[in-house]
Amino acid sequence: DDYAAETDFVDPRALRAAAAQGRAANSTRQAIDAARAAMTESDEPPARSGFGLKRGGKSRLQERLDKQASKQGGTVRKALGASAVAVVLTATGAVAFSELTDTGIQIPGFPSAETPAPVAALATAPVEASPADRARAAELYQQAVIKLDADDATGLDALKQAAELGYAPAQIYIAGLYEQGLKGLPLDMPKARAWTRRAAEAGNPRAMMTYGLHLFEGTGGARNVDEGVMWLSRAAEAGMVDSQYNLGQVYETGQGGVRVDLVEAFKWYLIASRAGDSAAQEAVDRLRSVLSVGDRGKARADADLITAEPVT
Structure with missing residues (x-):
């Protein structure tokens, strides 16, 4: 796909919306540009880490x-x-x-x-x-x-x-x-x-992410990494962008003893990047060079299955 690398960062919903509004009538290139423009209209909120x-x-x-x-x-x-x-x-x-x-x-x-x-x-x-x-x-x-x-x-x-x-x-x-x-x-x-x-x-969704972090890090009670990842996943699937990024971090670095899975990390970074998360975009660039075309394609296909509206 000539445009696969460029559409990694583009939310499929934004592409469809651009086409429906007649903003991409002439070419695939215009569709990508229009979708990117639509995704950058709002400022990303500051993140605490x-x-x-x-x-x-x-x-x-x-x-x-x-x-x-x-x-x-x-x-x-x-x-x-x-x-x-x-x-x-x-x-x-x-x-x-x-x-x-x-x-x-x-x-x-x-x-x-x-x-x-x-x-x-x-x-x-x-x-x-x-x-x-x-x-x-x-x-x-x-x-x-x-x-x-x-x-x-x-x-x-x-x-x-x-x-x-x-x-x-x-x-x-x-x-x-x-x-x-x-x-x-x-x-x-x-x-x-x-x-x-x-x-x-x-x-x-935000409470799901916060509770997942409580469990993952052991704040306010016992630490349970597996349970924490489960709640972070629930939040991410519900559209919580920071939780999507967090899962990318966990699977890329193996934090908490979680098994490293770069394909899974790429998927979650990709989803967060489509919502305009700049750190996630940097992570996608970083991992693209170490993943095969097949692995990137699998991650992209899995990312397309997450259809919840972004929650920031």
Whole structure:
């Protein structure tokens, strides 16, 4: 394929969209150029790294938490802060109702290898919330955010209620507070990890990645590399770009004792590069020279099977 090397970085969806809009009517070259242009229209969010793995760009909520920590003058632990606090809110604390449903990737028959810590707030086993409970949780969450933004500690009660009702944004928010010891909560990584797990099990892609990192690195509890890779894979398959890059790193370098698999690494780098991740593009260039044409073709075919919209 004369254009195979150049279309490695191009999301097939972008190519199809360019053609449908009549932007590539004259040649394959124009289709590639148009798709590349469409993919570079938005800026890539900054990434935080540790052990070579990305943890996601800061949300507005994370920026507020950082500002609050600075005001308090304390030393804040931020090992996983940005990735745990993932809900982007407006200044008035509006709620993204699209988070109400469980739309993540589920793997039937995969038992969880970890028993959560005996945290009092998690004593009640989560059950599927009714529509009325979900609406109530969203309302409680909105109230909590408004109060907490105003440094009103009573917002914690509403936040915990929303989290207990299974509302993933509330679970991620409270996990972030425990990770950084903010808004009157102590710094407690086991509790942060437990809440992140609940949000991950509800199908939130960013929580899946964060929980996978907790497991992979052993923060807030026991280390379990295999379980961590499984959750990173779930997040990647759900479109989480940083998790796609992370899997590329893990399979390229063998971090955590994972078996090196350059074809698998190339696949995940390729997927992340199509979403505009510059580090992933560099990795694709690096691995292209050491992989055979056949291996690159296999990786490209496998990458084309991942159709989830990118989550950054």
